[in-house]
Amino acid sequence: MSSFLARRLLFALALVVVVSSSALLLARLAPGDVTAELGPFAGAAEIAGTRARFDLDRNPASQWVVWMARAARFEFGDSFLYNRPVRGLVLRAAANTAVLALAALALATLVGIPLGIVAGSRQGTGAAVIRAASLVCLSVPPLLTSLLLVFVAATTRWFPLGGMTSVAAVGPSGPAWLADVAVHLPLPVLALALPIAATFERLQAQAITDALRQPFALAAVARGLSARDVVLRHAWRVSLRPLCGVYGLAVGALLSGSFVVEFVTAWPGLGRLTYEALRARDIYLVAGCAAMGGVFLALGSLVGDLLLLAADPRLREAARARSGERQTA
Amino acid sequence: MSPARGGQIVASIRAEPRSFNRLVARDQSTDLLTFLTQGRLVRINRASFDLEPWLAERWESSADGRVHTLHLRPGVTWSDGMPFTSADVLFSVQAVFDRRAQSVLASSLAAGGQPIRAAAPDAQTVVITFPVPSGPGLRLLDQLPILPKHKLQGALAAGTFASAWNAATPPAEIVGTGPFVVREYQPGQRVVLDRNPRYWRRAPDGAALPYLDRIVLEIVPEQNAELLRLQSGGTDLSSSELRPEDYAPVKQAEEQGRLRLVELGVGPDADAFWFCLKPEVKGKDPRFVFVQRPEFRAAISHAVDREAFAHTVFLGAAVPVWGPVTPGNTQWFWPDVPRYAYDEARARDLLAGLGLEDRDHNGVVEDARGTEARFTVITQRGIGWYERGTAVLRESLARVGIAIDVAPLEFGAMIQRMLACDYDAMYYRPVFTDLDPAGNLDFWLTSGSAHVWNLEQRVPATEWERRIDTLMLEQAATIDPERRHEQFNLVQRIAGENLPVLYFAAPRLYYGHSVRLRGVVPSVLRPPVLWNADSLSVAPGE
Numbered sequence: 001m002s003s004f005l006a007r008r009l010l011f012a013l014a015l016v017v018v019v020s021s022s023a024l025l026l027a028r029l030a031p032g033d034v035t036a037e038l039g040p041f042a043g044a045a046e047i048a049g050t051r052a053r054f055d056l057d058r059n060p061a062s063q064w065v066v067w068m069a070r071a072a073r074f075e076f077g078d079s080f081l082y083n084r085p086v087r088g089l090v091l092r093a094a095a096n097t098a099v100l101a102l103a104a105l106a107l108a109t110l111v112g113i114p115l116g117i118v119a120g121s122r123q124g125t126g127a128a129v130i131r132a133a134s135l136v137c138l139s140v141p142p143l144l145t146s147l148l149l150v151f152v153a154a155t156t157r158w159f160p161l162g163g164m165t166s167v168a169a170v171g172p173s174g175p176a177w178l179a180d181v182a183v184h185l186p187l188p189v190l191a192l193a194l195p196i197a198a199t200f201e202r203l204q205a206q207a208i209t210d211a212l213r214q215p216f217a218l219a220a221v222a223r224g225l226s227a228r229d230v231v232l233r234h235a236w237r238v239s240l241r242p243l244c245g246v247y248g249l250a251v252g253a254l255l256s257g258s259f260v261v262e263f264v265t266a267w268p269g270l271g272r273l274t275y276e277a278l279r280a281r282d283i284y285l286v287a288g289c290a291a292m293g294g295v296f297l298a299l300g301s302l303v304g305d306l307l308l309l310a311a312d313p314r315l316r317e318a319a320r321a322r323s324g325e326r327q328t329a
Numbered sequence: 330m331s332p333a334r335g336g337q338i339v340a341s342i343r344a345e346p347r348s349f350n351r352l353v354a355r356d357q358s359t360d361l362l363t364f365l366t367q368g369r370l371v372r373i374n375r376a377s378f379d380l381e382p383w384l385a386e387r388w389e390s391s392a393d394g395r396v397h398t399l400h401l402r403p404g405v406t407w408s409d410g411m412p413f414t415s416a417d418v419l420f421s422v423q424a425v426f427d428r429r430a431q432s433v434l435a436s437s438l439a440a441g442g443q444p445i446r447a448a449a450p451d452a453q454t455v456v457i458t459f460p461v462p463s464g465p466g467l468r469l470l471d472q473l474p475i476l477p478k479h480k481l482q483g484a485l486a487a488g489t490f491a492s493a494w495n496a497a498t499p500p501a502e503i504v505g506t507g508p509f510v511v512r513e514y515q516p517g518q519r520v521v522l523d524r525n526p527r528y529w530r531r532a533p534d535g536a537a538l539p540y541l542d543r544i545v546l547e548i549v550p551e552q553n554a555e556l557l558r559l560q561s562g563g564t565d566l567s568s569s570e571l572r573p574e575d576y577a578p579v580k581q582a583e584e585q586g587r588l589r590l591v592e593l594g595v596g597p598d599a600d601a602f603w604f605c606l607k608p609e610v611k612g613k614d615p616r617f618v619f620v621q622r623p624e625f626r627a628a629i630s631h632a633v634d635r636e637a638f639a640h641t642v643f644l645g646a647a648v649p650v651w652g653p654v655t656p657g658n659t660q661w662f663w664p665d666v667p668r669y670a671y672d673e674a675r676a677r678d679l680l681a682g683l684g685l686e687d688r689d690h691n692g693v694v695e696d697a698r699g700t701e702a703r704f705t706v707i708t709q710r711g712i713g714w715y716e717r718g719t720a721v722l723r724e725s726l727a728r729v730g731i732a733i734d735v736a737p738l739e740f741g742a743m744i745q746r747m748l749a750c751d752y753d754a755m756y757y758r759p760v761f762t763d764l765d766p767a768g769n770l771d772f773w774l775t776s777g778s779a780h781v782w783n784l785e786q787r788v789p790a791t792e793w794e795r796r797i798d799t800l801m802l803e804q805a806a807t808i809d810p811e812r813r814h815e816q817f818n819l820v821q822r823i824a825g826e827n828l829p830v831l832y833f834a835a836p837r838l839y840y841g842h843s844v845r846l847r848g849v850v851p852s853v854l855r856p857p858v859l860w861n862a863d864s865l866s867v868a869p870g871e
Contacts, residue, residue: 032741039355040744040759041771041779042433049431049491082516083347083354084497089516096517150554154561161563162554163518167339167545266549268517276344276550281741 008305012298016291017068023290024067027283028060034080034281054080054283067287076291077284081276086288089273094292096164097262097269101254101296103185104192108250112197113243116204120239121212121231130201137198142257146191146264159187162266188265192257196250203246207239214238237311244307251300255293270296331534332847332866337543338565340859341555345516345548349503350494351474352424352432358546361568361856365522365544366408367474368506368529370399370418370455371467375852375860378660378764380468384413384475384506384529385455388467394808397457397467405529407477409504415449420478422447422457423485430490436771437472437762441806445469462806464767464813477504508539508863520546530863540848540866544859559588559841565867566842566858570596573644574713579841591840593851595657599650599835600642600718600758602629604704606782606829608790610750615700619683625702626828628679630669632729633722639834642717647834652821653772655835657853658764663818667825676729687730694730703732704753707746710737714836719756748784755781764854766817767805773820774798782829793827844868 033056035047048057054077055063070077076086119130137145153159160166165180211217212235220230258271266272270292277285309315342361348354351363372383382388385399405413425432426444438445441461448456463469480502484493494503500511506529509522522544530538547564549555556575558564560582570593571579582588604620611617619625635649648656652666680686685694685702695701706722708715719735726733733754738746746752759781761769771777775786775794789795797820804816824830840857842849845868850861858865 030742032739032743032745034741036741036744037356040747040757041777042355043436043778046431046433081347082345083492083495088497093517147553150557154557154563157561161558161561162549163547165515165518167337167519167521167547264551264554266518266547266551266554268515268548272517272550279739 004305008298008302012295012302015298016294019294019297020071020287020291021064021068024064024283024287025060027278027281027286028056028063030281032281034283037080037280037282050080053078056283067284071287071291076288079277079285079288080282081280081285086284089285090270090288090292093268093270093273093289094296096267097255097258097271097296099181100185100188100192100258100262100267100269101251103189104196104254105250107189107193108196108200111193112200113204115197116201117208117231117236119201120205120208121227121235127205131205134198134201137194138202140195141260142191142195143260143264145194146188146261149187149191150264153187160184162187162264164268184267188261188267191261191265192254195257196253199246199250199253200243203243204239207242208235211235211239240311241308244304244311246304247307248297248301248304251303252297255296331532331536332540332864333869334536334540334866335542336540336867337545338541338843338846338865338867339545339547339563340566340568341547341549341558341564342520342568343548343550343552343555346496346514346520348495349498349511350476350490352421352430352434352476353491353493355433357568357855361546361859362511362520362522363474364507364856364860365509365862366503366505366507366511366525367476368405369472369474370401370470373468373471375854375857376850380471390466394462394466395459397459399455399457399467401453401455402529403453405506406527407479407504407506408510408525408527409477410527411477411479411504413475413506414452415455416452417475417478418455419447419449420482420485421473421475424476424481424490425473427485427490429488430485434472437768438469440469462808464805464807465763465765466808468765469768475506480504509544512543517548519548522546528863532864539863541862544862559843562587562843564843565846566840568856568859570838570840570857572713573642573646573836575841576644576646576839579839582841586844588841589844589846589849591842591849591851593838593840593857594853595648595655596836596838597655597657597764597853598758598760599653599655599832600714600756601653601781601830601832602706602722602754602756603782603830604754605750605752606790607750607784615696615698616702616704616753618700619685619696619702622683623827624679624683625685626831627669628676628683628729629726629731630828630831631672631676631679632731633725633831633833634671635833636671638718638721638725641721642714643834643836646837646839648837650832650835652825652832653761653830654766654821657835657838660764661766661814661817663821665818666821673729680729680731685730692727692730693732701732702730703734705734705736706754706756707736707738707743707752708756709740709743715756715758718833722756747781750784766801766820767813770801770805773801791827793823794829797823 035050051057055066079086079089082089115130119127150161153161164184217230217235220234258269259275262269262272263275274289277289342358344358346358346362347356348359351359368384370385372381374381384402386402388397388399390397407413424430425434425438440459440463443460446458481493484490503511508525508528510525512523513521524539524542532538555567579588579590583590605611639647651668654661656662680694684696687694693701693703706719708719723733763769771779775789775798783790789798800816800820804813807813838853840851847866848864849858851857852860
């Protein structure tokens with residue numbers, strides 16, 4: 001287990017370095033740079049000063065080396081847009097996105113998996129409605145979902161239109177602040193969770209249908225177990241394997257979805273920060289956001305692997321066997 | 330009935346403030362925060378465009394217009410209780426021209442390319458001396474927020490002024506003489522400003538200003554979401570004018586009694602179309618032979634039906650224009666600027682006069698060597714009216730045999746191409762920094778960084794540009810307003826005859842705000858409503 005974790009940690013480190021370095025270099029090599037934000041007619045001295053401040057007067061390789069040297073000390077440079085160090089900005093935004101992502105993942109799991117079990121194990125109108133709803137949720141892009149939800153919120157006033165806290169929450173105590181955040185969660189969480197819940201439902205339905213066709217399920221039916229027991233106690237466990245595999249991917253989907261959802265709903269998270277950084281070509285902020293995105297992806301992948309390990313006894317046996325072989329050798 | 334005291338309003342802004350120090354940041358959010366938290370010696374009233382006493386209550390000017398003696402308003406204090414004196418004014422001027430401070434205001438506060446000077450005979454008097462006579466004179470000082478010496482002199486001495494009062498600074502450190510003080514800044518969410526209890530200004534009835542207890546600036550980066558918030562009552566106002574496509578829903582909300590729609594007037598800036606005319610870059614391009622001829626650009630001007638342009642591009646909310654100074658700039662607009670009536674036959678004649686005819690009958694004119702009048706126009710991606718404007722231009726010019734392909738680009742890429750003259754033609758709205766032409770020398774002078782069609786020339790490329798250079802420098806140094814107008818009208822005539830930039834329509838600007846907001850004095854300049862924040866209030870009981 002410890003070697004597994006060590007391998008995963010190394011993988012995570014490599015992922016973060018590759019993703020953030022690629023982001024830095026791509027942001028640098030694409031046409032235009034952050035000095036465009038000074039306006040089309042900024043003076044030459046102001047442009048030169050800004051380029052020097054963000055190391056844009058160096059060649060890309062030299063800039064990367066300087067940035068990596070700083071990043072090794074957890075200093076990721078300054079943001080042009082926010083005029084403050086990238087590290088604090090990215091950490092705060094990542095925490096906000098984590099709140100959103102965890103809530104969306106929880107909702108997607110709680111909605112998608114039970115519906116998938118129903119749709120995969122039954123025939124009839126109910127299953128057909130679930131399938132149709134999933135297809136709609138999968139087809140509608142997050143931009144449209146979030147705009148639609150904002151429109152619904154504006155019309156019904158059931159939820160706040162956006163943001164993470166309300167104006168009245170200026171300087172609140174802890175529980176009041178948490179309650180305020182909770183009130184603001186439904187809109188972005190729904191926009192993020194619906195396509196993922198649909199993905200889970202579709203995967204779960206297919207996996208449970210496949211599991212119910214397996215000989216062990218037929219044997220359980222032959223032994224006289226109720227349909228409910230066959231589905232929940234036998235087929236579901238087996239069907240979890242493909243689902244655990246996509247949990248890591250779901251984190252990636254949450255991150256990409258959060259770009260537009262956070263932008264539309266004014267949620268101050270990593271997706272919105274990344275979007276703003278990319279739009280302004282705020283090079284160190286782009287790299288910092290990408291590094292944090294890499295951390296999220298690595299964590300998602302790790303969680304997916306651990307879930308897979310927990311769900312599939314054959315993987316646990318194989319891991320034990322490999323460990324035993326090493327000890328014997 | 331006097332306005333109600335107390336209450337708060339919520340406004341939306343689309344971007345974070347880059348700093349709380351306007352001397353080193355020029356973004357719109359920083360500018361707005363400066364309006365709310367800082368004072369100036371004199372102020373240009375955004376509605377009447379008149380110069381008003383502000384932190385200076387009166388002044389005398391020398392006959393040659395170079396020396397201005399300003400008397401500071403007695404009893405003014407900073408929001409932390411420290412007295413405001415002439416030392417703060419001297420410090421602010423010093424900071425603007427300190428090289429290490431890299432102030433973005435240095436060039437706009439210079440006259441004749443040299444810095445203004447400030448001296449303080451006593452704590453309540455400041456003498457501002459211009460190195461050369463200045464047409465705008467004290468109006469230039471409207472741009473200069475006076476910053477507290479006692480808070481920032483250490484940073485200036487240490488050479489860290491450029492990063493002082495950045496967005497990470499604790500709000501308690503930011504003091505001002507404006508109507509509000511920063512209470513809290515939550516990055517990505519909002520800036521909260523509370524009433525400055527030490528604000529100096531009084532209402533005509535003697536009541537202390539501002540009326541409002543609090544202004545909240547919510548950061549809403551997406552413009553559709555910003556509109557939805559306004560419509561649903563989540564915000565009272567936005568920081569900028571409505572887009573043409575937002576007019577109908579806001580009008581509907583007004584009819585339902587939820588919002589108030591205000592016409593600000595014709596905007597001071599118009600969308601512009603120009604070719605890169607830099608001979609060093611374009612000289613070898615065979616199309617440059619005819620593009621550099623004013624007749625070619627006049628043909629384009631004749632080919633566009635400006636009424637239809639205004640109707641299509643701005644959905645009817647625009648007026649036709651023929652020059653950079655729109656009717657929105659009431660002080661400097663000149664109605665006699667050369668006009669080019671919509672006349673496709675005249676456009677074809679002008680093209681034929683340049684030897685441009687459709688010889689191969691493919692719908693595009695070409696010269697005798699077979700060089701087609703075909704161009705790529707760059708514009709900014711994602712802005713509705715730019716996309717509509719270039720579409721109308723494409724159709725209009727196609728009818729007279731000029732083909733254009735449109736390439737919408739991200740802002741940064743577009744600016745990079747513009748600065749390198751790596752484009753054929755461009756459609757964009759360059760925003761003038763000042764209504765007074767002397768404040769826009771960067772646009773008019775051939776050496777200017779905003780002389781868009783041929784940036785930063787070492788020597789004027791054409792005789793008519795040289796003439797404009799001379800006239801504009803004279804105009805900027807002339808005190809007599811009538812003489813200044815004569816000189817600038819001549820500049821407008823020369824530009825109108827040579828058409829380095831073509832203008833088609835200037836938008837009418839509209840603004841929406843909640844019905845509970847009182848004391849709104851709209852302006853075509855930004856910020857359209859919050860420039861007057863100290864006199865805003867909310868309806869009693871709301």
